Amino acid sequence: MYSRILRAIYKIENNHVFSAVKKGFTLLIPVLLVGSFALLFLNFPIPVFQKFIAEWAGGVLSTSLHFLFDSTVGFMSIYLVVSISYYYSSEMKERDGFLQVMAMVVSVVCFAASFGAAGGSMELSDLGPVGVFTAMFSSVAATKLFYFFYGKISAAHRFRSRGADVDYRNSLSAIYPLLLCALIFIGMNLTIQTVFKVDNLNDLVTDGIVFLFHNINDGLGAGILYVVVLDILWVFGIHGGNALEQVAQTYLVPNDNAAGVIISKSFLDSYALIGGCGAAICLLAALLIFSKGKDNRQLAYSASGAVLFNINEILVYGLPVVLNPVLIIPFILTPVISLLIAYGFATMGFLPILGRTVTWTTPVLFSGYLSSGSWRGVAVQLVILAAGTGVYAPFVCLAQKVKEQQAKMLLNELTAYFKLVQQEGRDVHLMEQHDSKGLLARNMAEQLRIDVEQERLTMGYQPQYHKEHGLTGAESLLRWRYMDYPVYPPLVVALAKEDGFFDRLTQVVVKTSMKACSELLREGSALTISANISADQMDSEQFINRVIRMAETYGVSGHYCLEVTEESAVDRMEEIPHHISRLKSAGILAAVDDFSMGRTSLMYLQTSSFYAVKLDGRLVQGLLENERNQEIIASIVSLGTNLGFVVMAEYVETEEIREKLESLGCNLYQGYLYSPAVPLERLKEIVKGSQPKK
Template identity: 40%
Template sequence: MKRRLWEFLFVIEKNILFSSVKKGFMLTIPVLLIGTLAVLVNSIVLPLLGDGFVLSTAISDVCVMLYNASIGCVSFYLALAVGYCYAQARDVNNVLLRLMSVLTGLICFVILIGGITSDGGYMGVTGVLPAIVVELMAVTTFLFIIDVYSHHHKDLDMGVDDNIKITTVSILPTLLTILGCLIIQYVAVNLFHIGDLTETLTNFFRMIFSDSTHGLFNGMLFTCFVNLLWMFGIHGGNVMDAISEELLVPLVADPNAIVSKSFLDVFAQIGGSGATICLLLALLIASRSKNTRNIARSSAILILFNINELMVFGLPIIFNPIMMIPFVTVPLVSLVIAYVATLVGFIPVVTEVINWTTPIFYSGYLATGSIAGIVVQLVILICGTLIYLPFVKILDTFQEEKELRLLQALIDDFRANEANGIYEPMLRRTDGTGQLARTIAKQLRMDVEQDKVELFYQPQMNAEDCIIGAEALLRWEYQGQRLYPPFVVALAREEGFLDKLTLQTIQTICNTINDVTEQVGAPLHIAVNVVADQLDDIAFVEEVIAIAYRTATSRYLHLELTEETSLGGFDNISANIRQLQTNGIVVAIDDFGMGQTSIIYLREHSFKYVKIDGSLVKNLLDNPRCTQIITSIIDLGQNLNYQVVAEYVESLAIKQKLMSLGCHVFQGYYYSPALPKEEFLRYSNDHMKL
């Protein structure tokens, strides 16, 4: 059952429509934050300052303008953000074409909502759902027409400037998409007499409530609809406002009516729709996700005043199937608790009009005139938090599972590109894997700065099975997962701190060399991988020499140049290699035979040894071509006076075959995996030739 739930949720996550909507909501968070802060100042701060404050009117006007410019136009901004993310997800690489599709969608949105009215109309939170639906439909239509039009006019772009070409190609698709929206709008208004969405929904709810007279049932039905509408991006409060005015507001003054507008605001909607103050507390208590907790902390002050847009849009709760059940259930449970408390006489009927922004506990006291109101709100807070807690844990588990899948996809892509000899930047990706790559790189940088990146050591053995050295390998974990070392190196390189990581690694290696000498009684060489541009960097090479000099380990420090980068085009690399060798530091080639390094580099650069590419060694017994290539490398080594080391030696048969070909230095699982430092020291002591 759990696996099916995960698969269902991942299907939703992978769907470009839903992922584009989610990204769009995230992009509008700064706008929402500005608007909610304006509401907070206008409804809470200014009343506290009193009428005597000289700047009250001016500040209030500014807050109104900020609200109108932010949340008052949030549907327009959301349409822009969702449309852009959707076009990007559709692999529309041309930015101008992407913008044209978004612009077309915005025009269609304005048409279908009946234009921009003086009061903003659907530009605010009321138009969230129409904005999303219209934008996605319009962009889809525009791109479809573009594809068809371009397919039948392949010669259109011959000799034409790209900007002019895109503009020309976009004219007909834009016109046809807008024309389609105009027809839909005309038919809806003139033939079916469909007004705007809010009016239609309000009339529908009037029909539902007209036959209902029971206060508790009306209150539960009202609360349920308000929160359900929010789940689909529709501002439930606005849609149900007419019902509230007709049905619930007049009941505030009725001493016999328990369920009234103020009653619901004080007890059922604590923290805003969904009783989100309970969700806030549950997140702070139970969530393991750093991003989720950050959203909770950012929303905390606003939610205390029942302003929850930042939480609703930022988590997001909208279109979130995991949070749908508690978001609707908790306000209903809260309503029932307060209703029963009133029915049994624990609290009086609420007959005071309480401002909806009044904080929890204070609102309970004002509404009931007693501590009992505070107690009821406290019980609601505890019960609501308990209901949210398991769903918060499910949300965390889902996000962790999602991150693991993204991480595996990211590493799989990296390894596939690595096998093909190409590298695609990971930090500039705009999808979920790119966001994860940036998060991992940030954590890696922090761990490098705190010297928390661990090294393991894989022994290198001679023909007599005596240890002669080792290779130092990165072993770094992210969220409990040990990551593929070349992937870690690639992230550090792309983020710009590979030199710092490598120098830190070399310092650790040199210290380990001295520890081996002290505990085992004889020194061993230890190798570490470097890339060509590091060997071309004079400052980097000088720092390596300085570290080896300070630790007196020059003769035992080996630098293995990874073959992923051609040595051509580097001005200083030959002189730097000679400088390193003059100071006793050995330079070698790693993964020789399958990469970009050619035989000519062996002639131009003096290397102590080369390490045969592991893919050749692993297939040595099964593939005659691998045998021939390895034989050629060994013969070449004898002629050019360099030693050959074989890695990925995983069986006695492979070792014996290599020895028959003339290779006598080995590294691989046949002897030992890479070991932590203390285990490596014990292994060295056991396998040292005396």
């Protein structure tokens, strides 16, 4: 049952529309951070500070803060239209950069048309938080319509101009789709004006909400309805405070200075909406206490200053809470519980109601003291904080589990896609994908880079056995985990290559495995530890110099091996033979990994400095069914005898395979028949168990 719920939530959150909206809000986090703190300074509840910013340098500070807020949050809806359209268009089948840009332009045009901009009814305030709902609707609907019309209009009906460049022709081809989209939105707006007698979609929603309060006269009932509607609006991305401004002015603000009247605007701000809508300070506390996700905690730290002053946009749009199926329930429920707690204390006489107006940006605890005139207001807020945090706690934990489940599912999808690309022989560009897989690939690469720089890579060591001598060595294999899930090693390598830190990754792998080799030697275990490098790295003098220095530092001469392989031809890499000789002189062995009878593999044999070759795993896996594989392996073993290198077989998983390899002359084995890759401590136990008892 629980697994089904998680999968259902996963499907909802990864719906193309929901996903694009959430990503669009996430993209705006820097804008919201800057704008929110500008708003905080403008409304900081200390008269001396307000006087300072108003008068300093002739008011330049106040003016700058207003400009900063207006240019960030003040244009939030426009930025949101562009960002949501960008992500939503990336989910379309037509992965064309021109169409993606045009979809964003069309979305902005339709957003303006939905406000009746041509009729002069659009105001500058509509471009800020007021127009968020219309921005979400316009970006999704306009993008979908644009791609639909562009696909339906055949090439024969698009504008053509001989001799014009591609960009010019592409721009002309978007005229009809843009015109049709704009006309549809204009028609929708005219219909709303005619039928509902309001200026636009945004006003229609706002007026409908205000109508709910016409028959509410009871103070507590009006307070609960106000809080519930406010938070529901925020959940759908609508700035609840602005949408309910008329309601607040009519039903709540007049009670601010009325002694003995409990439900007022100041009362709701001080007790039901502490930290902002959704009692955001309770969500903040739950994230800091119960969330294990590093990104959630970082966001909570970033938002903490603003939330203390009841500015909640960073949390609401940053997590986001908007369209979040897990956090919707506590976001709406917590303020209601907070209101009932405060109302209960007030009716019992514990919480004094003085009829004072408290500025909405007054910090938590201070607002409780100022509104009540005593410590009791502070105590009530602390009770609310504890209760609200308790309400949010299980949902924060569930959100974390959902996120982990999402990561697991997405990781499986990304791995499957990567394997498919490998099988088809296509170039791998995972981080350039604009869908969820691309986002995951970029996040993974970022975390991998951090782990590499901090040398926190986890390694496994797969034992290698000789027919007569038993355990002789182990290959060090990367066992990196993302969000505690193991990642397919070739995918890790591909991400490091694509993000440009593959050499650094290899250096850390070599360093870690050399440390392990040194530790084994100190404990009396003379195993040969090996690590994989690419032919490009074997051809790099700088890389080879670094490896030789590390080998000297850790004292692994004679017991360390580099396994080199590369799918591309190595005949242009002239320094490889010289570098292999240098490594041999420094006591570092060299082996050819995934050896077959191809040109690349045979090129390696022009040098006599190789210690071993490892058979291509496909040869070993098909050994029993394919006689040609047997003949190839026998030929490689014969080459080894004549040229002076040993032959090792990987993927030795059954006794039948081992016996057949032995009959062909191959006496070194590595595979699950003996052991998978194990942590270093487990390898030490295997070493002790393999030593003859005295």
